[in-house]
Each structure stands twice: as structure tokens, then as C-alpha cells.
């Protein structure tokens with residue numbers, strides 16, 4: 001707590017003010033609901049000179065339909081997202097995924113933007129400082145070895161957002177803004193695949209909106225594996241979608257440092273399932289074993305395909 005008091009805290013009233021604050025001297029971080037960033041700060045895995053609270057920016061709290069695009073502001077809380085009728089009508093799987101995040105109290109402040117940007121996790125990293133010091137730290141926190149694999153090159157901290165896989169299955173894109181201006185990119189381009197720095201955008205980039213093309217024919221199935229059906233972070237999250245044309249998107253989260261996206265059609269269901277199991281780099285860094293999680297990818301993806309009426313021949 002003493003640490004937090006020492007740091008500077010500022011509240012931005014507009015997007016421009018948030019961008020101006022982040023370019024001031026020193027290391028700064030945006031804070032949306034703070035349910036990820038402040039917990040990590042207390043564990044000593046995140047630190048900044050200034051925390052820029054963006055929760056007062058009304059512009060980031062809108063949910064609206066623009067033509068055939070649903071636009072969701074990144075400061076929309078998971079609770080409000082779950083209650084929203086427009087999202088209920090077009091993307092109920094997104095509400096299912098948001099409902100699988102943490103607990104009702106956390107979902108009141110946790111935001112959609114913070115969720116898709118939340119930090120990767122690993123059972124050897126999300127520990128107290130004295131615990132991490134005792135094992136000699138790891139690649140993600142100034143050590144020189146990955147405790148999970150013994151390797152010296154790659155960090156395999158896992159991507160844990162529960163909403164991102166559904167958004168990817170729905171072909172979502174994100175609008176980001178920094179002092180160079182605004183740009184839109186497919187959501188998958190936000191993730192680097194590197195467990196140490198899992199995002200491709202810098203900390204001075206603000207995520208503004210998430211855009212999802214409205215396709216009434218799109219069906220999505222969401223699944224999440226975790227020890228207890230409340231509170232626990234994911235050990236495996238899958239989202240599988242199919243549209244009227246038979247285009248299939250399979251997204252596997254909770255295992256690799258980034259969400260793995262596999263695309264195909266009805267003609268190659270067996271190959272798609274095989275790729276979904278093979279492609280993610282799963283290591284022993286979770287409550288469940290690597291072998292079990294690998295097996296469960298196959299089970300979840302096959303079950304999801306069946307629920308979507310897609311049977312392997």
C-alpha cells in the first residue's frame with residue numbers, strides 16, 4: 001500500500017488528455033478498471049511512475065451500431081456488456097465469455113479493453129516477490145531462465161483473456177490511438193506471441209474501440225476450462241464460429257502466449273482440429289498438466305463443432 005501512495009495518480013477527462021499525460025516524463029500506465037494492473041502492482045510485477053486513470057472518459061463507454069458494425073468502447077465494464085441488449089441480440093457468446101471472467105464484483109469495474117489487454121500469466125510468475133526471488137526469478141521478471149521449460153530463449157506465459165477468443169472468432173478489429181493518430185487493425189495483430197511483451201502496441205497507445213462486423217448468420221460456441229467455476233483464471237479457453245458461407249474460425253486461448261487462430265471450412269474439419277491441438281505451445285505452467293490441456297483442446301473443439309452442427313466425416 002505504501003508503494004501505491006508514493007506513485008503519482010492522475011485522472012484523464014478526455015482521450016487527448018490521456019495521450020498528453022502518457023507522454024510526460026517517466027514510465028506511465030493507463031488504468032481502466034485496475035483489476036489486473038493494481039493486483040500485478042501489489043505483486044511487484046508491474047511498476048510505473050504515474051498511473052493514468054481513464055475511467056472518466058465518457059466517449060470510451062459507448063456501445064453503438066454503425067451500419068453493419070457493432071462498436072464497443074473499451075471502457076465498457078464487463079457488467080454493462082453482459083446486460084446490453086444490442087450485444088445480446090448479435091453476440092451472446094461475448095456475454096457468455098464476459099460472464100466467465102472473475103466474479104460479479106470484479107466485473108462491475110473490469111472493462112472490455114482491460115480484459116483484451118490483461119497481462120499474460122504463468123504459475124511461476126504470478127507469485128509474491130519473495131517466492132520469485134527464491135527460485136531465482138524467471139525470464140518474464142529479470143531472471144535468465146524459464147522455470148517452466150528450463151529454456152533460456154522463450155517465455156511461455158499464457159494469454160488469459162476470456163473475451164478475446166470470442167472477439168477473434170467474430171472477426172473483431174480494434175481502433176487504437178497515440179500521438180501519431182488513430183488506426184484500425186484486426187484484433188489478432190494486437191498479440192505478439194512473446195510471453196514477455198505479449199502486445200504489439202506500446203504502453204503509450206490507447207485502445208479506443210472494438211469493432212465487430214454484424215453477421216446474423218454467425219454462430220459461436222465458447223468454452224472455458226478452470227478448476228473452479230468461479231474466480232479462477234482460464235486453463236484453456238476456446239471459441240469456435242461458423243458463418244452461413246461455412247467459414248470456420250477456431251480460437252484457442254489460455255495455453256500459448258497469444259490466442260491461436262485457425263481458419264478453414266467444412267471440407268477440412270479433421271485438419272482444423274489437428275491444427276488446433278498442435279499449434280499452441282503448451283508448457284507445464286498451469287494447475288492442469290500440459291498433456292491434459294492438450295487433450296482438452298481436441299475435446300472442446302470437437303464438441304464445439306458438433307454443437308454448431310458440423311460433424312467430421
Ligand SMILES: Cc1cc2nc3c(=O)[nH]c(=O)nc-3n(C[C@H](O)[C@H](O)[C@H](O)COP(=O)(O)OP(=O)(O)OC[C@H]3O[C@@H](n4cnc5c(N)ncnc54)[C@H](O)[C@@H]3O)c2cc1C
Nearest residue numbers: 030032033034035036037102110111114115117161162207
Ligand atoms: C481474482 C481475479 C480473477 C480474475 N479472473 C479473470 C478471468 O477469469 N478471466 C480474465 O480474462 N481475466 C480475469 N482477471 C483479470 C482482470 O480482472 C480482467 O482481465 C479485467 O477485464 C481487466 O480489466 P480492467 O479494466 O480492470 O483492466 P486494468 O487492470 O485497468 O488494465 C489491464 C491492462 O490493460 C491496459 N489498459 C486497460 N485499458 C486500456 C486502454 N483503453 N488502452 C490502453 N491500455 C489499456 C492497462 O494499462 C493494463 O496494462 C481476474 C482478476 C482478478 C483479480
